Amino acid sequence: MIPVQDFKKEVKEWAEEIGVEPDEIHVREMTKKWGSCSSRGRLTFSYALLNRDSDERSIAIVHELLHLRYPTHNKMFKSMFKSYLEEKGIDPNILI
Numbered sequence: 123m124i125p126v127q128d129f130k131k132e133v134k135e136w137a138e139e140i141g142v143e144p145d146e147i148h149v150r151e152m153t154k155k156w157g158s159c160s161s162r163g164r165l166t167f168s169y170a171l172l173n174r175d176s177d178e179r180s181i182a183i184v185h186e187l188l189h190l191r192y193p194t195h196n197k198m199f200k201s202m203f204k205s206y207l208e209e210k211g212i213d214p215n216i217l218i
């Protein structure tokens with residue numbers, strides 16, 4: 123399990139790479155999802171992610187960060203999602 127602070131650092135590093143700026147980053151208990159993104163740029167991640175490995179965390183992080191740019195899972199969202207992860211050698215389908 124990684125500390126919340128380290129996780130938030132990972133989110134910030136990815137945000138820089140993608141070129142987006144989340145207003146706030148929160149980690150809390152979530153039952154059905156790995157994360158969410160409000161229309162005002164507030165990102166919330168599931169506490170359970172802290173127990174997942176680095177590649178799995180990246181998948182959830184990139185997903186929510188991309189919502190700051192694309193609110194829906196449209197074609198552009200999907201193609202950027204795949205390309206950011208595959209660039210790092212991460213299979214985008216491993217986080218279920």
Ligand SMILES: [Zn+2]
Pocket residue numbers: 185189195
């Ligand atoms: Zn989504």
